[in-house]
Amino acid sequence: MSEDQNEKPPVFSTWSGWYWFVMLVLAAQIIVYYVITNSFR
Amino acid sequence: MNSIDWIILFVTLALIVTYGTLKGRGSKNIDGYLLGNKSLPWWNVCLSIMATQASAITFLSTPGQAYEDGMRFLQFYFGLPLAMVILSVTAVPLYHRLKVYTAYEYLETRFDLKTRSLAAFLFLMLRGLSVGITIYAPSLILSTILDWNINFTTIFIGSLVMIYTVSGGTKAVSMTQKYQLTIIMAGMIIAGLTAFYKLPKDISFTEAFQLAGVMGKMNLVDVSFDLTERYNIWSGLIGGLFLFMSYFGADQSQVGRYLGGKSVTESRLGLLFNGLLKVPMQFIILYIGILVFVFYQFHQAPVFHNQSLKDKAMQTEYAGAITALEGEYDEVFADKRNEAENLVDAIRKDDPMLIEQSRKTFATIQDSEKQIRSKVKEQISTALPGSNTLDKDYVFITFVMAYLPHGLIGLLMAVVFMAAMSSTASELNALASTTTVDIYKRSIKKDGDDYHYVKSSKWFTAGWAIFGMLFASIANQAENLIQFVNIVGSIFYGTILGIFLSAFYLKYIKSNAIFFAAIVAESIIVYCYFFTEVAFLLYNIIGCLVVVVLGFIFQFIENQKTKKAS
Numbered sequence: 001m002s003e004d005q006n007e008k009p010p011v012f013s014t015w016s017g018w019y020w021f022v023m024l025v026l027a028a029q030i031i032v033y034y035v036i037t038n039s040f041r
Numbered sequence: 042m043n044s045i046d047w048i049i050l051f052v053t054l055a056l057i058v059t060y061g062t063l064k065g066r067g068s069k070n071i072d073g074y075l076l077g078n079k080s081l082p083w084w085n086v087c088l089s090i091m092a093t094q095a096s097a098i099t100f101l102s103t104p105g106q107a108y109e110d111g112m113r114f115l116q117f118y119f120g121l122p123l124a125m126v127i128l129s130v131t132a133v134p135l136y137h138r139l140k141v142y143t144a145y146e147y148l149e150t151r152f153d154l155k156t157r158s159l160a161a162f163l164f165l166m167l168r169g170l171s172v173g174i175t176i177y178a179p180s181l182i183l184s185t186i187l188d189w190n191i192n193f194t195t196i197f198i199g200s201l202v203m204i205y206t207v208s209g210g211t212k213a214v215s216m217t218q219k220y221q222l223t224i225i226m227a228g229m230i231i232a233g234l235t236a237f238y239k240l241p242k243d244i245s246f247t248e249a250f251q252l253a254g255v256m257g258k259m260n261l262v263d264v265s266f267d268l269t270e271r272y273n274i275w276s277g278l279i280g281g282l283f284l285f286m287s288y289f290g291a292d293q294s295q296v297g298r299y300l301g302g303k304s305v306t307e308s309r310l311g312l313l314f315n316g317l318l319k320v321p322m323q324f325i326i327l328y329i330g331i332l333v334f335v336f337y338q339f340h341q342a343p344v345f346h347n348q349s350l351k352d353k354a355m356q357t358e359y360a361g362a363i364t365a366l367e368g369e370y371d372e373v374f375a376d377k378r379n380e381a382e383n384l385v386d387a388i389r390k391d392d393p394m395l396i397e398q399s400r401k402t403f404a405t406i407q408d409s410e411k412q413i414r415s416k417v418k419e420q421i422s423t424a425l426p427g428s429n430t431l432d433k434d435y436v437f438i439t440f441v442m443a444y445l446p447h448g449l450i451g452l453l454m455a456v457v458f459m460a461a462m463s464s465t466a467s468e469l470n471a472l473a474s475t476t477t478v479d480i481y482k483r484s485i486k487k488d489g490d491d492y493h494y495v496k497s498s499k500w501f502t503a504g505w506a507i508f509g510m511l512f513a514s515i516a517n518q519a520e521n522l523i524q525f526v527n528i529v530g531s532i533f534y535g536t537i538l539g540i541f542l543s544a545f546y547l548k549y550i551k552s553n554a555i556f557f558a559a560i561v562a563e564s565i566i567v568y569c570y571f572f573t574e575v576a577f578l579l580y581n582i583i584g585c586l587v588v589v590v591l592g593f594i595f596q597f598i599e600n601q602k603t604k605k606a607s
Contacts, residue, residue: 040254
């Protein structure tokens, strides 16, 4: 097991990039679901 | 089910059990048995986490939930990605750095042995009881559908899981879960597509969406701030965040999954991908329920979805009344189908007036249908006193049995068994890890060698599996046991969460303060359960808050005493 707590993540240069990505995907999903809710009623 | 279905079901089960047993062989040391030698790549960690959370009831009950109540249940999962981010920042590097086997081991480093033992004990109580229900709940439905004896079904599922979980430990659990989840999702998507292709030929995918929307089922996001509403965006984001923080951060059945990651990176990515995939996965499962709902606007749905219970009621003097109600139900369906077609026409013409008019007529017909269904349930309830007439959980599996082609029925039955097995396996593995590492190795036999602890872990896994099966058998004779276990969960979860929140984020609180705060909090919750009318869902919040607030107060008093003494 690696002990390096500052391992460089893949794709993004820092872990913050990943955290923002996950939160942005959640925000995008909520917007899409909100649009679906209001479009199909 | 015909012979093809049985062959597919048993071959799938046999392959998974054999694969798990073979892959898990050779775990000679405790690292290998309880952590799988920390060898899992991120995608396997992610699949393992998802398979653990998704029990059989998820796949049986969620489509039924959408069928009855629409898709608003999706909001319950909105807090999950946020919890994954917070845990990736805090818990994952911490657990890896301390090289812990269980989450509770960390509590000894942060506080002391007594706090660790207390949290481990609370977890064993909570998870030990729920493992019985994880086996019992699907057994109840499967035994009804397959016409098997409930105790046999319980022992069948429990024994299959026990075989590979005892022999291979964590590695066997995680390696099988990736295939289990693949089979589960493939089976569910095939079932959804089948429902779609069985709709009248001229209805498109978008029209199915529109039809469900007009009927009030596409209620995905509710932004109103209403504390009395169980599902809205705020309860999902805030309540869900706390719930998933405690489940993924303090429950060993999940902590054990990501501790098996090769490195901090692999564990983090596993959690983060769970955050990316979980909400869309729930969307798919709920949408399958919507497709089944739309399908039943054009095909006659059963008047009562638990066919076996209805058949029993038909053996009584109430058979005549039920048959008469079924006749009424058939007549209403003819009207409903016509109006559903009118509604589709109105949607195609994109005429709001026509849509509204058709929707109102349709709603009136639906109300009549609901009333007849309620009367049937009343008749069944009177005919069979004490029977559970809630048939939501049977909607999806009844559809599968009635409308899917042979072969796929076997596959879908395998899906339910897989889901029951994957979540049970993780729970058994977590119970064995906690019993071995936090209780047995730490406080009972401290000088054993690796071989001894591996052997003990295997015995504990088998012991918890047998306990689960026994508890599931007793559950068969008790009323409202699922609710009882939810209550038990709520009694313990709040205190455990309070301990972990203080450990992670409140450095001011030290060992004695947290231990006594936890004891008082647990006593208050037990008092609430026996002597008050407080809703049990609130126990989580009360327990957590009491631990944190009292932790602060006790620590303050202790600091004052120390100051005076010095």
